[in-house]
Amino acid sequence: MPQSLSKLKLQQVCTDCSGAGFTHSAFPLTGAHQATACTRCHQNGVYSGLSHDCSSCHLQDYQNTTAPDHATAGFPMNCEQCHTTAMWTGATFTHSTFPLTGAHQSLDCNRCHSSGVYSGLSQQCQTCHLDDYNKTTNPNHVAAGFPLMCETCHNTTRWSGATFTHTFNINSGPHSQFSCSECHQNAGSFQMASCTDCHEHRQSEADSKHRDVSGYQWNSASCISCHPTGRH
Numbered sequence: 001m002p003q004s005l006s007k008l009k010l011q012q013v014c015t016d017c018s019g020a021g022f023t024h025s026a027f028p029l030t031g032a033h034q035a036t037a038c039t040r041c042h043q044n045g046v047y048s049g050l051s052h053d054c055s056s057c058h059l060q061d062y063q064n065t066t067a068p069d070h071a072t073a074g075f076p077m078n079c080e081q082c083h084t085t086a087m088w089t090g091a092t093f094t095h096s097t098f099p100l101t102g103a104h105q106s107l108d109c110n111r112c113h114s115s116g117v118y119s120g121l122s123q124q125c126q127t128c129h130l131d132d133y134n135k136t137t138n139p140n141h142v143a144a145g146f147p148l149m150c151e152t153c154h155n156t157t158r159w160s161g162a163t164f165t166h167t168f169n170i171n172s173g174p175h176s177q178f179s180c181s182e183c184h185q186n187a188g189s190f191q192m193a194s195c196t197d198c199h200e201h202r203q204s205e206a207d208s209k210h211r212d213v214s215g216y217q218w219n220s221a222s223c224i225s226c227h228p229t230g231r232h
Contacts, residue, residue, distance in 0.1 A: 027052050031085030054079035061088060068109040073118040098123050102156030125150035132159060139180040144190045168193070169230040174200065195223035 029036075041057055042050065055062060055077040062070050062077060082091035100107075112128055113121070126133060126148040133141050133148065153162035170176055175183075183193040195201050196219060203218045210216040213226075 032087060033085050053077065054083070058088070068113060068118065069116055072116045073113070075118070103158055104156050124148070125154070129154075129159065139184060139190060144184075146190075167228065168224070173230075175230060193220065193224065195220040 038047075050056065058079055059077075062075075062079070068075075082093045084092075109118075121127065129150055130148075133146075133150070139146075153164045155163075168175075170178070180190075183195075183198075184190045185194050185197065186192065196203070196206075201223065206218050216222070
């Protein structure tokens with residue numbers, strides 16, 4: 001081939017991209033990929049037939065990640081499920097099977113997935129909070145036989161400061177100042193409360209106030225039967 005023709009063909013190939021840019025149509029370059037040098041992905045001068053899978057370039061990132069440990073947990077290599085091309089760090093994951101709300105949002109993955117297992121875990125509160133349940137003494141959850149449905153009283157904002165819908169009015173007056181054990185003196189049963197052990201409800205005073213009440217008896221069961229909400 002004459003030297004002039006060889007130069008012409010080479011010049012024709014170069015001008016296909018020179019000055020006009022190159023349309024990376026097979027693998028659109030977005031985010032940080034736009035500023036990446038061609039040779040970072042096209043090593044050894046290979047420019048066609050390369051895999052479009054993220055792991056082709058990011059396998060080492062996948063293997064070196066420890067929070068959470070992708071390889072041990074068996075995470076899929078579909079990196080785009082959590083990562084974007086804007087930057088590799090700061091991945092986001094839609095925790096759809098167990099929505100993360102309140103304090104759960106700021107926890108490290110390892111707090112719940114300490115065993116490296118990321119699928120098939122129980123979604124019940126006691127999976128992580130059984131120790132909290134066992135150590136609670138006011139009221140004593142174990143002795144009272146409280147159910148393990150923590151969400152009945154607790155929320156995800158914070159573990160302490162649980163709220164319980166009390167049918168008996170304890171939101172106002174002296175009752176609002178009492179600890180659970182002052183009325184529920186039997187730690188083994190919170191179904192019943194003691195009214196007659198309170199100074200305000202001593203028998204001498206209660207008897208005088210109930211002289212005209214038919215069937216009156218000075219015992220806690222009778223008190224609650226007539227005053228189920230704590231009101232006169």
